[in-house]
Amino acid sequence: MAGRQRIIVAKPGLDGHDRGAKVVARALRDAGHEVIYTGLRRTPEQIVRGAMDEDAAFIGLSSLSGAHGHLFPKVCELLRAAGMNDIVVFGGGIIPEVDRAALYQAGVRAIFGPGTSTAEIIEFIDQASARSCGVGASEDWHWQGM
Amino acid sequence: MALVRAKIGIGKGCDVLDRRALAKELSAIEDGLLEAESAQGLIIAITGAPGVGKSCLIDALLHQWAPSQRIAILAVDPSSPISGGALLGDRIRMTALDDEERKDSIYLRSIATRSSSGSTPYIVSDLSSHLLARGFDVVIIETVGAGQAEIRCAAMAELIVVVEGPSRGDGVQAEKAGLLELADLVVVNKCDLAGADVVANQLSISLDLDIEPPTVLKVSALKGDGIEHLAKTILALKQRTTSEKARIRERIMMANERRFLAAIDLDSAIDSIQLGQATIEEIMERSR
Numbered sequence: 001m002a003g004r005q006r007i008i009v010a011k012p013g014l015d016g017h018d019r020g021a022k023v024v025a026r027a028l029r030d031a032g033h034e035v036i037y038t039g040l041r042r043t044p045e046q047i048v049r050g051a052m053d054e055d056a057a058f059i060g061l062s063s064l065s066g067a068h069g070h071l072f073p074k075v076c077e078l079l080r081a082a083g084m085n086d087i088v089v090f091g092g093g094i095i096p097e098v099d100r101a102a103l104y105q106a107g108v109r110a111i112f113g114p115g116t117s118t119a120e121i122i123e124f125i126d127q128a129s130a131r132s133c134g135v136g137a138s139e140d141w142h143w144q145g146m
Numbered sequence: 147m148a149l150v151r152a153k154i155g156i157g158k159g160c161d162v163l164d165r166r167a168l169a170k171e172l173s174a175i176e177d178g179l180l181e182a183e184s185a186q187g188l189i190i191a192i193t194g195a196p197g198v199g200k201s202c203l204i205d206a207l208l209h210q211w212a213p214s215q216r217i218a219i220l221a222v223d224p225s226s227p228i229s230g231g232a233l234l235g236d237r238i239r240m241t242a243l244d245d246e247e248r249k250d251s252i253y254l255r256s257i258a259t260r261s262s263s264g265s266t267p268y269i270v271s272d273l274s275s276h277l278l279a280r281g282f283d284v285v286i287i288e289t290v291g292a293g294q295a296e297i298r299c300a301a302m303a304e305l306i307v308v309v310e311g312p313s314r315g316d317g318v319q320a321e322k323a324g325l326l327e328l329a330d331l332v333v334v335n336k337c338d339l340a341g342a343d344v345v346a347n348q349l350s351i352s353l354d355l356d357i358e359p360p361t362v363l364k365v366s367a368l369k370g371d372g373i374e375h376l377a378k379t380i381l382a383l384k385q386r387t388t389s390e391k392a393r394i395r396e397r398i399m400m401a402n403e404r405r406f407l408a409a410i411d412l413d414s415a416i417d418s419i420q421l422g423q424a425t426i427e428e429i430m431e432r433s434r
Contacts (some may be wrong), residue, residue, distance in 0.1 A: 004231070028231065029231035030229050032226075034225075034230040034232045034234060035233050036256050037234070037238065038237055038238065039237070046244055052166050053165060054169065054256055055166075055170055055173045069406070081334060082166070084166065133351050141325065
């Protein structure tokens with residue numbers, strides 16, 4: 001493993017289902033990372049401020065409500081505006097295939113849908129830690145799966 | 147686009163801090179890459195068993211204290227002794243962090259215990275003094291959910307507030323030695339639930355046998371009952387003189403643990419013992 005990371009796991013917007021987010025948080029914990037779980041119904045501003053105060057290296061966003069197209073890019077924009085260009089953003093939940101290109105374009109580096117193994121998410125964290133792929137990086141790399 | 151304000155203390159006539167820079171400094175101190183600055187000031191430990199409502203109570207207090215006080219919270223949760231990872235969940239309850247009027251006077255940092263033992267890792271002592279040096283009026287340490295013997299917070303906090311709740315065992319629990327003896331104040335939270343009166347009475351009767359009995363206050367962090375009074379009481383609190391010996395004891399134990407963990411890479415020591423390449427005696431010898 002590429003070392004311990006501090007990772008925010010957050011649920012942006014009006015979405016009350018956090019089973020998936022908790023499973024991911026737990027898997028990252030068991031992989032040796034320090035996971036800060038923010039709870040439900042957070043605004044992008046609250047999530048970015050949390051990442052700032054906690055000195056997180058990653059933000060994982062979970063959305064099942066269909067608002068990912070607005071909320072995920074908003075988090076990326078706020079991070080860049082605050083100069084937090086090195087933070088890596090990834091997402092999960094119910095994200096239709098047709099929406100994904102726009103999210104990658106906005107700076108999201110991985111999208112994990114239903115059925116993803118937790119091992120894959122852990123592998124993404126390790127690989128992303130080793131390259132500079134924060135929201136402000138010029139590189140347009142994104143995770144292609146294992 | 148609404149910018150995330152990256153400053154602490156806006157419009158308060160005091161030093162304005164860069165939140166991100168502060169967060170990076172705390173990380174560097176935690177990783178042993180930066181020496182903490184030292185300063186005097188009020189450090190309050192809020193401790194008690196898991197689930198008694200420490201986070202919720204701290205949030206209710208923040209609504210009383212901020213923005214007139216600048217407050218930093220170090221919220222400690224346990225690291226896994228197996229994977230080394232941690233799930234830090236204390237931010238969930240902190241609604242004061244989202245309050246427009248208060249959020250620029252509050253800084254909360256989640257801390258994992260990492261290799262340290264007990265309910266308050268020694269690094270919290272360094273982080274607390276650094277935060278005071280950066281201009282915070284008060285540092286609140288929220289310990290890991292603590293049992294009767296977990297009193298390490300006495301090594302670093304000036305005041306110890308022990309939080310209790312209803313339905314936590316029979317009256318004999320109130321008679322047992324340990325954490326309660328060090329409390330400068332005892333708070334029975336969840337007083338909106340049945341059984342809180344009984345617990346508060348049992349604690350009062352038991353503690354009244356002490357030389358300097360601490361006050362027992364009943365509150366409900368959820369409903370707000372008794373919170374205003376509690377907020378004032380804590381800031382006017384005096385340390386119990388009877389806890390001096392225990393505080394020195396914990397400082398010695400903390401210094402010993404700090405020295406040991408600086409001398410030994412605990413993870414590789416564990417690996418080498420597990421693989422039969424070293425014994426505990428050899429590890430102890432190496433740490434000298």
